[in-house]
Amino acid sequence: MSNTNSQGGNAASQSKIINLYLLIGSVVILLMMVFGVLMLLAQGKLIDVDPGFFYEILTVHGTGMVGASALAASAIMWYFLSKYVQLNKGILIANFIFFIVGVVLVLVGIFAFDFAGAWTFLYPLPAISGGGWGLTGAALYLIGMLLIGIGFLLLYLETARGIIKQYGSLGGGLGWSIVFGRKKGYGPPAAVVASTMVSIVNITALVAGASVIVMSLINLFIPSIKIDPLLAKNLTYAFGHIFANSVIYMGVIAVYEILAMYTKRPWKANRPFLIAWNLSTIFTIIIYPHHLLMDFALPKWMIIMGQALSYANGLPVLVVTAYGALMIVYRSGIKWDIGSSFIFLSMFGWVIGVVPAIVDATIVINHVMHNTKWVPGHFHMYMGLGATAMLFGFMYYLAKVNGKEKAGNVDYISFWVYVMFFLGLCGSFLFSGKVSAPRRWAEHFPEWIAFDRIGAVFGTFVILAVLTFVIRFIGFTKSFDGKIDHKFEERIDPSSHA
Ligand code: HEM
Numbered sequence: 150m151s152n153t154n155s156q157g158g159n160a161a162s163q164s165k166i167i168n169l170y171l172l173i174g175s176v177v178i179l180l181m182m183v184f185g186v187l188m189l190l191a192q193g194k195l196i197d198v199d200p201g202f203f204y205e206i207l208t209v210h211g212t213g214m215v216g217a218s219a220l221a222a223s224a225i226m227w228y229f230l231s232k233y234v235q236l237n238k239g240i241l242i243a244n245f246i247f248f249i250v251g252v253v254l255v256l257v258g259i260f261a262f263d264f265a266g267a268w269t270f271l272y273p274l275p276a277i278s279g280g281g282w283g284l285t286g287a288a289l290y291l292i293g294m295l296l297i298g299i300g301f302l303l304l305y306l307e308t309a310r311g312i313i314k315q316y317g318s319l320g321g322g323l324g325w326s327i328v329f330g331r332k333k334g335y336g337p338p339a340a341v342v343a344s345t346m347v348s349i350v351n352i353t354a355l356v357a358g359a360s361v362i363v364m365s366l367i368n369l370f371i372p373s374i375k376i377d378p379l380l381a382k383n384l385t386y387a388f389g390h391i392f393a394n395s396v397i398y399m400g401v402i403a404v405y406e407i408l409a410m411y412t413k414r415p416w417k418a419n420r421p422f423l424i425a426w427n428l429s430t431i432f433t434i435i436i437y438p439h440h441l442l443m444d445f446a447l448p449k450w451m452i453i454m455g456q457a458l459s460y461a462n463g464l465p466v467l468v469v470t471a472y473g474a475l476m477i478v479y480r481s482g483i484k485w486d487i488g489s490s491f492i493f494l495s496m497f498g499w500v501i502g503v504v505p506a507i508v509d510a511t512i513v514i515n516h517v518m519h520n521t522k523w524v525p526g527h528f529h530m531y532m533g534l535g536a537t538a539m540l541f542g543f544m545y546y547l548a549k550v551n552g553k554e555k556a557g558n559v560d561y562i563s564f565w566v567y568v569m570f571f572l573g574l575c576g577s578f579l580f581s582g583k584v585s586a587p588r589r590w591a592e593h594f595p596e597w598i599a600f601d602r603i604g605a606v607f608g609t610f611v612i613l614a615v616l617t618f619v620i621r622f623i624g625f626t627k628s629f630d631g632k633i634d635h636k637f638e639e640r641i642d643p644s645s646h647a
Pocket residue numbers: 181182183184185186188189207208210211212214215218267268269522525529532533536537574587588589590604608609611612
C-alpha cells in the first residue's frame with residue numbers, strides 16, 4: 150500500500166493550520182466550560198442571571214462545544230488521513246475561514262440580538278420566540294450555522310474525494326473486499342476506515358442540516374411558507390445526532406494511530422474491525438429517531454428502529470476499539486505519558502458514557518428520563534471524558550512528536566483533576582436527573598439546587614485543569630518549527646504487516 154507521507158513538502162505549513170484548529174478548538178472549549186459553570190451557578194441560585202440570558206448561554210455553550218470539538222477532531226482526522234491520502238490543504242484553510250466567519254455571526258446573533266433557541270434551533274422556534282428575540286437574531290444565528298456547515302461539508306467532500314482516489318471507492322475505504330469475503334487479510338489503515346465512515350455520515354448530516362436551515366430561513370422571512378414540523382424535526386436531529394456523534398469517530402483515529410506508535414505495534418483493520426465500522430456507518434445515520442421517541446405522529450417502525458438500533462449504534466466500534474486498545478497495550482512495554490494516558494482514558498470515558506445513554510434510549514425509560522438532566526449527564530460523559538480527552542491527548546502527542554513536550558507535575562496533576570472532577574460533574578447531572586430536574590431550565594426548584602452547586606464546584610476544577618492543557622499547547626505552538634522528532638515518529642505502517 151502506498152503511503153503518502155505528510156512529513157515531506159509543505160507539511161510544516163499544513164501542521165501550522167492543524168495547530169490553529171486545535172488552538173481555536175481548545176480555547177473555545179475552555180471558554181464554553183466557563184459558560185457551563187455560569188449556568189450551574191445560576192441554576193444553583195448562587196448568582197442572579199436573567200432567564201433570557203441563561204438561555205443565550207445555553208445556546209452558546211451547546212453550539213460552541215459541538216462546533217469547537219468538531220473543529221479540533223477534524224484536525225485529528227485530517228492529520229492522520231493525510232499520511233495515507235493526498236488532501237488539498239486549501240480546503241482545510243477554507244473550512245477554517247467559514248468557521249470563523251460563521252462563529253462571529255452566531256455570537257452576534259446570540260449576544261447582540263438575543264437569539265436563545267438552543268443549538269438545535271428546532272423549527273418553528275427561531276421564528277416564534279414569544280418576544281425573546283427578533284428576526285435579526287434568528288437570521289444571524291441560522292446564517293452563521295449555515296456557513297459553518299458549508300465549511301465542514303467542503304472538508305468531508307475533500308476527504309471523501311481523497312479516499313476514493315486512493316482506494317477506488319468509499320467501499321474500498323471501508324474494506325468491503327474483506328468484509329464480503331472476496332479477499333483475505335487486512336483492510337486499509339484504521340485511520341482510513343474511520344475517515345471513510347465519518348465522511349459518509351457527516352456529508353449526510355450536513356446536507357440534512359443545511360436543507361432545514363435554508364427552509365427555516367425562508368420561513369423566517371416569508372412566514373406564509375411553512376415547513377412540515379415533523380419533517381423539520383427529523384432533518385434537524387438527523388443533523389444534530391450524526392454531527393455530534395462524529396466527533397468521537399474522528400477522535401478515535403488518534404487512539405488507533407497514537408497507540409500503534411507508542412506500542413510499536415500496528416493497529417490492524419481485521420475483518421471484525423471492518424464489519425464493526427460498516428455497521429456503525431449505517432446505524433449512526435438511521436438511529437436519530439431516538440430523539441423523537443415522544444413524537445407520536447412519527448411512524449411506529451421508525452421509533453422502533455430508533456430504539457432497537459440505538460443499542461447497536463456505537464457498540465460495534467466501541468467494542469472493537471476498546472478490545473483492540475487493551476490488546477495493543479498489553480505487555481507492549483508502553484511508556485505512559487500525558488498523551489498516551491489521555492488516549493487510553495478516552496476509551497473508558499466512551500465506554501462508561503455509553504451505558505447511561507443506552508438506558509435512556511429505551512422507550513419506557515425514555516418517557517421518564519428524557520428531558521431530565523440525565524441526558525446531559527450521559528453525553529457530558531462521553532463528550533468530556535471520551536471525545537475531548539482524545540483532543541487533549543492529541544495535543545500533547547503533537548508536542549511530543551515535535552520534540553517539544555514539556556509536561557511536568559502540573560500536567561499530571563491536571564490530568565487526574567480533569568478525570569476525577571469531570572466524573573463528579575457528570576455524576577451531579579445524573580443525580581439531578583434522578584431527582585427529576587428537567588434539562589434546559591433556567592430556574593430550579595430548591596430540591597434540585599444542591600446538585601447544581603456541587604456541579605459548579607466540580608466544573609471549576611475542570612476549568613483549571615483545561616487551562617493547564619491550553620497554556621501548554623499555546624507554549625508548544627509558539628515554539629513550533631515544523632521539525633518532526635523522527636526517532637519518535639518512526640512508526641509501524643499498519644498496512645505493511647500481514
Ligand atoms: C466544565 C465543563 C462543563 C460544564 C460545567 C458544563 C455545563 C453544562 C450545563 C449546566 C448544561 C445545561 C444543562 C441543562 O440542561 O440544565 C450543559 C449543556 C450542554 N453541554 Fe456542557 N458543560 C461542560 C462541558 C461540556 C463539554 C466538554 C461538552 C461537549 C464537548 C458540552 C456540551 C454540552 C451540550 C451539547 C449541552 C446541551 C445544550 C442544550 O441543551 O441545548 N459541555 N452543559
